[in-house]
Amino acid sequence: MRFLFLALVLTASAVAQRPFTLEDIWVNYWFFPRGAEGFNATADGKHYLAEDDGGLAKFRFDAEAPVAAYRFTLEGRPLDGFDSYRLSSDEKKVLLATETESIYRYSSRSVYLVGDLVDGALRPLTEGQKVRYADFSPDGKHVSYVSGNNLYIKSLEDNTLRQITEDGKVNSIINGASDWVYEEEFELVQAYDWSPSSTYLAYLKFDESEVPEFAMPMFGGGLYPENYVFKYPKVGEKNAVVSAWVHHLASGKAVQVSLPSDIEYLPRLWWTPDDRLVLLVMNRLQNHLRLLLANPASGSTRVIWEERSDTYLELPEDPVFLAGSSRYLLTSEKSGFKHLYLNDFEKQSSEALTQGNWEIRDFLGFHEGRKEALYTSTETGSMETQLFAVSLKGKKRQITQAPGTHDISWSGDYFVDNYSRAHLPYRSVLYDLDGKELRALNQESYEIYQKLYTEQLQLKPPVFFSAPAADGSSLNAFAIYPPNFDSSKTYPVLMYVYGGPGSQEVTDGWMGPNYGWFQYLSTRGVVVVCADNRGTGGRGKAFRDITYGRLGEIETRDQLNVARWLQAKSWVKDDAIAMFGWSYGGYMTALCTFQGSDVLSAGISVAPVTNWRFYDNIYTERYMGTMQTNPKGFDKQAPIRFADKLKGDFLLIHGSADDNVHWQNTAELSMALIQANKDFEQFIYPDKNHGIYGGNTRLHLYRMMTRFLEEKVGMMR
Numbered sequence: 001m002r003f004l005f006l007a008l009v010l011t012a013s014a015v016a017q018r019p020f021t022l023e024d025i026w027v028n029y030w031f032f033p034r035g036a037e038g039f040n041a042t043a044d045g046k047h048y049l050a051e052d053d054g055g056l057a058k059f060r061f062d063a064e065a066p067v068a069a070y071r072f073t074l075e076g077r078p079l080d081g082f083d084s085y086r087l088s089s090d091e092k093k094v095l096l097a098t099e100t101e102s103i104y105r106y107s108s109r110s111v112y113l114v115g116d117l118v119d120g121a122l123r124p125l126t127e128g129q130k131v132r133y134a135d136f137s138p139d140g141k142h143v144s145y146v147s148g149n150n151l152y153i154k155s156l157e158d159n160t161l162r163q164i165t166e167d168g169k170v171n172s173i174i175n176g177a178s179d180w181v182y183e184e185e186f187e188l189v190q191a192y193d194w195s196p197s198s199t200y201l202a203y204l205k206f207d208e209s210e211v212p213e214f215a216m217p218m219f220g221g222g223l224y225p226e227n228y229v230f231k232y233p234k235v236g237e238k239n240a241v242v243s244a245w246v247h248h249l250a251s252g253k254a255v256q257v258s259l260p261s262d263i264e265y266l267p268r269l270w271w272t273p274d275d276r277l278v279l280l281v282m283n284r285l286q287n288h289l290r291l292l293l294a295n296p297a298s299g300s301t302r303v304i305w306e307e308r309s310d311t312y313l314e315l316p317e318d319p320v321f322l323a324g325s326s327r328y329l330l331t332s333e334k335s336g337f338k339h340l341y342l343n344d345f346e347k348q349s350s351e352a353l354t355q356g357n358w359e360i361r362d363f364l365g366f367h368e369g370r371k372e373a374l375y376t377s378t379e380t381g382s383m384e385t386q387l388f389a390v391s392l393k394g395k396k397r398q399i400t401q402a403p404g405t406h407d408i409s410w411s412g413d414y415f416v417d418n419y420s421r422a423h424l425p426y427r428s429v430l431y432d433l434d435g436k437e438l439r440a441l442n443q444e445s446y447e448i449y450q451k452l453y454t455e456q457l458q459l460k461p462p463v464f465f466s467a468p469a470a471d472g473s474s475l476n477a478f479a480i481y482p483p484n485f486d487s488s489k490t491y492p493v494l495m496y497v498y499g500g501p502g503s504q505e506v507t508d509g510w511m512g513p514n515y516g517w518f519q520y521l522s523t524r525g526v527v528v529v530c531a532d533n534r535g536t537g538g539r540g541k542a543f544r545d546i547t548y549g550r551l552g553e554i555e556t557r558d559q560l561n562v563a564r565w566l567q568a569k570s571w572v573k574d575d576a577i578a579m580f581g582w583s584y585g586g587y588m589t590a591l592c593t594f595q596g597s598d599v600l601s602a603g604i605s606v607a608p609v610t611n612w613r614f615y616d617n618i619y620t621e622r623y624m625g626t627m628q629t630n631p632k633g634f635d636k637q638a639p640i641r642f643a644d645k646l647k648g649d650f651l652l653i654h655g656s657a658d659d660n661v662h663w664q665n666t667a668e669l670s671m672a673l674i675q676a677n678k679d680f681e682q683f684i685y686p687d688k689n690h691g692i693y694g695g696n697t698r699l700h701l702y703r704m705m706t707r708f709l710e711e712k713v714g715m716m717r
Contacts, residue, residue: 151192376388498536582607586661
């Protein structure tokens with residue numbers, strides 16, 4: 001079975017009778033198993049397309065062998081591969097993205113090719129130019145894309161090109177794509193969408209001309225560094241002014257959509273089946289959310305859904321508008337937990353389809369034939385994810401059963417279950433919607449990895465337990481113990497933390513390469529512990545929102561309480577408890593190391609926020625309020641305020657080209673530590689972003705962190 005998954009072929013001789021190394025994690029990629037990735041189902045619901053040897057192949061869901069293969073030629077030469085693809089609705093054409101390069105976390109640009117699935121012919125969408133977010137119109141007659149911050153439509157019938165906007169300008173006006181902060185915090189990248197009839201093209205315009213600029217030096221091996229300059233709105237600063245427009249394909253005219261004057265953010269747009277536009281708008285505090293129903297001909301709007309909160313509101317999942325009616329499915333946390341509601345925008349009614357003290361993780365969509373909504377949730381436990389279906393009358397059924405994490409790719413009458421547990425890599429299985437297993441998609445890869453972890457490396461699964469929060473409540477936690485753990489001996493402890501709002505590190509699902517590092521440390525005599533403090537996700541809005549307006553305060557109390565609880569254990573070497581975290585976890589590590597000198601002897605802080613004033617306003621003001629509502633809150637738990645309290649060992653790491661958490665944070669903390677006359681270690685990775693990767697970078701980083709722990713808390717060699 002040829003399918004989209006990463007399978008590393010490992011032989012027993014490669015790992016037999018030897019401990020694994022950091023190179024095995026970051027060079028050999030032993031801890032990067034992946035399940036079967038997404039597939040594109042065809043309209044008949046019985047087939048799907050998947051990448052196959054540089055082309056595409058068509059498969060039946062209920063059979064392993066392909067029923068058709070598609071190979072492409074460009075200027076007489078076979079195409080040797082592509083990065084991603086989109087299928088036209090009539091399934092006769094395909095958009096192939098090649099030479100793709102990343103811009104920020106989610107955004108990218110590519111050279112696009114339009115392929116014919118009948119004869120395999122390819123033609124360039126543009127003449128070698130890299131553009132963003134190419135997409136077919138629903139009728140398959142046009143392709144739209146963003147280039148130079150303007151929006152274009154190309155006819156596939158006569159090859160004519162229409163420029164929809166003309167005012168696009170770098171660091172000023174963006175049409176059809178989002179700005180940096182919307183991409184990072186709202187996960188909005190393609191900011192345009194076709195109406196179902198292909199009559200209209202709705203798009204957002206970002207006027208970021210008054211947003212302050214941030215500059216990063218990029219070294220690149222040249223004689224003089226070049227400054228990379230982009231718009232980045234920090235706390236209290238101006239955002240881009242966003243407007244919504246509807247381009248009428250027939251007339252070529254654009255209509256501006258009427259928006260309320262009191263909104264700050266417009267992070268979503270959708271179409272109903274009958275060509276009406278729906279916009280999601282929010283105020284700056286992000287505690288007032290409205291859905292607007294817009295007339296695409298006039299641009300007039302009316303409110304069809306409204307929600308408020310004393311703290312903040314998370315964005316709902318993409319709604320499903322039911323064909324032939326005014327009903328739609330929408331998620332909301334108005335009960336205190338994220339649930340699914342059946343709403344009617346004409347009757348202004350709302351009915352809960354799910355309820356209880358558990359959360360929907362992902363609303364996957366609606367199956368028209370079965371009249372069921374599909375979703376994954378924590379109903380069986382806050383550390384698990386299971387697949388469920390619920391009818392429009394509220395009748396519910398559980399589809400997956402095995403304990404652990406079920407990551408679902410659903411299409412038509414079938415779904416792929418990328419199933420894992422904390423100690424088991426992804427096993428990808430194809431099922432029908434009755435839960436009947438059809439076949440495993442990566443069985444060989446799964447068995448290789450399972451043998452590697454359990455037989456060759458003899459890794460011990462994480463042990464889940466409850467740890468005490470500072471207020472006496474219970475926190476989800478796990479520990480990874482050395483293979484020959486003996487409670488009569490003492491061991492150093494590494495506490496791993498993230499701890500940010502709505503996050504979860506303690507889940508019964510595959511943890512990725514960090515899990516490899518934790519297991520590596522455990523084989524060298526270190527106990528690795530992770531606890532999800534109050535403010536994290538999976539346990540309802542009240543548990544998450546307790547940190548509102550005071551980020552870092554309760555989380556630090558909880559983490560240090562867990563550290564002191566561990567310190568009291570007879571098997572813990574009480575002067576050898578360290579903490580490690582990245583991003584929000586780096587922020588937490590700095591706070592805990594500075595404020596918990598009685599219990600933490602060392603900290604490794606990677607890419608930390610060191611004062612909330614330095615971070616972007618959408619994220620920070622969501623959880624902290626604004627400078628007007630919470631003027632003193634932004635500085636209260638800033639690590640730079642507590643630099644003089646450092647007594648243990650501290651390693652501070654950052655990438656100089658971090659567009660997300662700027663290197664400025666580490667520079668300011670370094671200055672505070674220097675002025676407090678505190679010894680610490682620092683390492684900057686030139687031209688590396690927030691992920692700090694590329695070439696040997698990750699290997700170097702983890703080797704350096706391992707050596708630091710070896711020197712400061714001790715471990716077996």
